[in-house]
Amino acid sequence: MATNMATKISIQNLDLFYNDFQALHGISLEIPENQITAFIGPSGCGKSTCLKTLNRMNDMITGCRIEGKVSIDGEDIYDPRTDVNLLRRRAGMVFQKPNPFPMSVYDNIAYGPRVHGVKSKSQLDQIVEKSLRSAALWDEVKDRLKKSALGLSGGQQQRLCIARALAVDPDILLMDEPTSALDPISTQKIEDLLDELRGQYTVIIVTHNMQQAARISDRTAFFLLGEVVEFTETKLMFEQPKDERTERYITGRFG
């Protein structure tokens, strides 16, 4: 099953440096389309850094440079011809802490489409409703679309951020520990939501929580000290890890 999946994102021999410090060492991953891939590993192992190379958010960090190749659907995203804004439209990102803009729920969702040129009110209305429904938030906020998004609870804010990312019609969702700032019930809702998004989007989720990776992901990559130790089907990794370090990590002997 795993062998005939189409590759969406291909990372080949990726090295990443923060000035003189090398944070990623020769990462190579073939991330399949429309599946949920989890990046796990202890703090500081490079999983978030690796995630940020996929929509080039690392461009904004001064002193950060990469070597190697990252391609989406066969196109090298570090090619000089790449339009970073289009790349980020195709690869949406959800951050660790919910970061809705200090404006209304409606304007939060409409921000992305407006940036990419949607002007018609009726079209925006449709996009806002569709995105909020996809993020399982519509019923909770439909009566307060014009109210500030900062009045929502943390879990609602995070789903709003997911809806905001979905509103620009991406095919990839990059999630950087999206539930680590949330309570268990909100976390549950986000995980349910991810389950619904499975098959429609290529999702990559960075998580500290191994149970979360085991529950929701199809494939898991285990990062350690800037390297990928093991990348395989989640079930396989948690039942029969090939590498001894993976086994020690998932059985909680370090972390």
Added chain:
Amino acid sequence: MPNKSGVLEQNAPNANFVMEGKSLYNRRAKPVDVVLKLLINGAAFLCVVVLVGILGYILVNGLGYVSWKFLSTPYSETKANLKGILPMIINTMYIVVITLLIAAPIGICSAIYLTQYAKQGRLVKAIRFTTEILSGIPSILFGLFGYTVFCILFRLQISILAGCLTMTLCILPTIVRTTEESLISVPSSYKEGAFALGAGKLRVILGIVLPCAMPGVLTAVILAMGRIVGESAALLFTSGLAYQMPKGFFQQIFSSGRTLTLHLYQTAREATTPDAMNIAFATASVLLILVFLLNRLAGLLSKTLQKGTE
């Protein structure tokens, strides 16, 4: 570095540090506490007394003379029945509005450049240092500079426009610094969120960063406004003391005109009429009320703006 004996001393019960008795009720206050408390309260009281004293003195002496007629008639040094301050109010408005129209866009744009675009290095540090120095320079020096550069070199003569250009130099540092601070305080997570949606840099700045910083920017502008209303030294050199009623809307910009502060200075100094001091105090009262209203406006506006974003 704690040595062996030091550690031992810390662990051993300290003879100098044993609670006297076990009651939690407050015992008699120590004399040092009482003296310090008196000093602190006294200092605070003194500040309030001075402030209330000045305000009271001016308002008591001035308010009685303020009437609709005083506010709405022109002024003449020779005619006893023409002692209004309408031209000065108009001139003050001219200077406030035109100065802000010039200074606010320049100040806000340079703050955006300094915080969002410029490479944070030596140049930016040098610019920050210069703006800080500039904001501490006595305004009469700006007046002298404005007089030699705008009035003489640029041939603007002594005019409201020359005054506005000089005031622009005076308030620019304040606007830049205050705007910079409010731009820096915008959480970077907002910016990240917008960039991650594929927004370009200019869009992120205009659509996300600037609106979030708006209360601070507005405060900067209103502070500057207060500074302009209260300025006299720099304007004495550049916009002059003429008190005629404006002849035309644009013509006035190029002619000399005295502001409320300069009117206050001139009437009190010259004392050409017996009621000169009354006029000076009445003008001072009008100034005070104007500044007070501007401050209230600033508070109200930034509150409503903040409500919009929270």
